[in-house]
Amino acid sequence: MECERVTTVLPWLFNGSLEAEERSQVESHLASCPACRKELRDTAVAWAATGAHPPPEVISDYGLGLEITGFPRDVLEAHLADCPSCEREAAIVLADGDEETLQGVPPEVPSSPSLSPSPSPSPSPGTSWRGWPALALAASLTAIALGGTLLWQAVKPEVPHANLAIIELFPLNAQTRGPDSEVLKLSREGPAAIVLMPGEHSVGERYRVTLRTSEGREVWFLDDIELSEVGDVALLLPTDALPEGVLGLELQVHFEGGWKNVAEYAVVVGQ
């Protein structure tokens, strides 16, 4: 195995997802190649940095409104704005057993990393809590009946097995959920919907959703979607008319006289 190949697969050596044969080739190469061992050490830096979280005491003190000692507050708040699991921990501490506040705590669904995210039009750092009302709604969404009727039930905080994708419009960035994974997977069999769930920040804004093929060809779009605070917007997609495969979904907001990108997602249209 060549050094170049070894270097590029090292992150997956750490997460244990390499196939047995590939892993064995990488390991035997590492044993005899000092340069690649240096690469391994560098990979360890990125692995440790991107997997780090503030200690539980820091999260507890922050959530309880106590003074945080020995840990920079800016580092903590930047992390909370970016890490759904730590944000959830801090939210639970903040609720401190209060049932009503706990309703707004994000459920245990990992956020979906987008394809090439761009910042929301006017991000307000440190205010990610504002998105929780939308999360509470998402948690209570269990089914959607297409054809004009939305059915809501406040039960388990799980995303339903429906031909449905949800985009939550947060103050800082848009997040997505698919029926059974983080990527938006939609079947061509039967109608499908994308639900836009506004956060406080996105109410009153005008949005545009565009679906494009990997070559950039526009296959579907909907303009001037105005979000109000009284409900969410379900966009019915003509899935039977969409090409199969991976499409790019662009979410844009009308801002300062033009359409600005909020986020992009991969939408897999399959059978």
Added chain:
Amino acid sequence: MTFGDGSQQGLGRPSDLRLVEGLLAGDSRSVEEVRRWVRGSASGYRRFLANELDDLEQEILLSLMTSLSEGGFRHECSLKTFVRRMVHNSCIDLMRAAGRRQWINVDDLDLAGDETRVIEALSLEQESVLALRIAASLSKACRDLWRMIHQGLSYEEMAARTGASRGALRVRVLRCRRKAVEERDRLLEEKIKKRSNAPASPSTGSEMEP
């Protein structure tokens, strides 16, 4: 540490003093009152730690007793705040442990020297600030890619999710990794510079001067 909850540091509220005394004497009413606090604060974790919560409640009460008997509660805050903090720390610890994946053991890679200690070093509590600063310096796209790696996704799965080719994806991840290393080096250099520029403290000043 300032808690700002009205307690008089070092003296203790009379109600807390009575409660601590009752707990240490095994008074059932005192135990019940504190148990209610524990249950209240822990209830937010029920949907994540449903099966473990009862055992954890007992463990927290035991730790609390030990801490009280060893003088761990120094009345810097109210007893209730002390208990709530203990509950949240324990629950977050357990929630993190429950969600932790079994990663490859780096020691199994049989590498010489200190190379295997890099992860441990950055995982240490005192280094977590450095680690988080490095992560914060990366673009969101980079953090998202590495988050997927931490979620245990293979590069094939990641390529499918992002719509990139496998080769392009691996190179993108490699670039992010290089940025992380550069930032680590920059931060460490900055730290060293700061230390060498910092005025010597009165107690060590004479020793530092040539």
